[in-house]
Amino acid sequence: MDTINRSGEDLLVLINDVLEMSKIEAGIAVLNDVNFDLYNLLDRLQQMFFLKARVKRLQLIFERSKTVPQYIHSDESKLRQILINLLGNAIKFTETGWINLRVGTEQRESEDIEKQSDTAAALQSSHPISDSSPVTLFFEIEDTGCGIAPTDLDCLFEPFV
Numbered sequence: 450m451d452t453i454n455r456s457g458e459d460l461l462v463l464i465n466d467v468l469e470m471s472k473i474e475a476g477i478a479v480l481n482d483v484n485f486d487l488y489n490l491l492d493r494l495q496q497m498f499f500l501k502a503r504v505k506r507l508q509l510i511f512e513r514s515k516t517v518p519q520y521i522h523s524d525e526s527k528l529r530q531i532l533i534n535l536l537g538n539a540i541k542f543t544e545t546g547w548i549n550l551r552v553g554t555e556q557r558e559s560e561d562i563e564k565q566s567d568t569a570a571a572l573q574s575s576h577p578i579s580d581s582s583p584v585t586l587f588f589e590i591e592d593t594g595c596g597i598a599p600t601d602l603d604c605l606f607e608p609f610v
Contacts, residue, residue, distance in 0.1 A: 455493070455496065459493070459497060462526070462529065463533075465526065466526060466529070466530045466533075469526065469527070469530070470530075473608070474608070480524045480527070481524050481526060481527075482522055482523055482524055483522070483523075483524070483525055484520060484521070484522050485520070485521065485523070485525040486519060486520055487517070487518070487519060487520065487521050488519045490525065490528070490529060491511060491513070491552075494529070494532055494533065494536065495509065495511055497533070498536050498537070498540060501540050502540055502548060505540065505543070505544070506545070507540065507543055507545070507546065507547060507548055508546070508547035508548070509547070509548055510547055510548065510549040510550070511549075511550045511552075512549065512550065512551045512552070513551075513552045513553075514552065514553035514554055516553070516554040516584075517552050517553060517554060517584075517586060518584060521586075531588075532550070532588065535588075535590045536548065536550065536590065539590055539592040539594060542592075542594040542595055543592045543593055543594035543595075544594070544595075545593065546592065546593025546594075547592065547593055548590065548591075548592040548593075549589075549590070549591045549592065550588070550589070550590050551587075551588070551589040551590075551591070552586060552587070552588055552589075553586070553587050554584050554585065554586060554587070
């Protein structure tokens with residue numbers, strides 16, 4: 450029942466994200482910053498993609514730096530949608546091997562990252578909830594898929610291409 454409930458909630462979020470995409474296309478998108486639990490967001494993403502990865506016999510790895518805060522202030526919906534798109538494409542275009550999501554406060558914090566194979570980790574945005582100074586987070590998804598053809602690189606960041 451818990452899985453069905455979570456799936457229903459995730460479906461509602463995806464429907465709202467589709468509506469948000471139409472706002473982006475129309476050029477009227479706005480940021481909806483809220484305080485949220487980044488670790489929980491990552492846990493849900495891991496649950497969402499775990500079975501898809503397992504069916505394809507892919508290893509799903511989430512790595513999180515110890516410096517990534519649990520609670521952040523950002524647009525949770527947009528962050529979720531970006532990560533869903535990236536992870537979904539990674540699984541779709543990877544036939545064998547693994548998909549690795551890394552989250553840190555600096556690029557390549559390799560000695561400070563907790564590795565969690567087939568489990569969830571945590572992500573965040575650039576403004577933690579606490580009174581400490583803002584933190585910039587980096588997200589990196591690496592996989593053993595075929596990659597992007599050099600001829601497609603020029604249009605990679607064009608909307609809806």
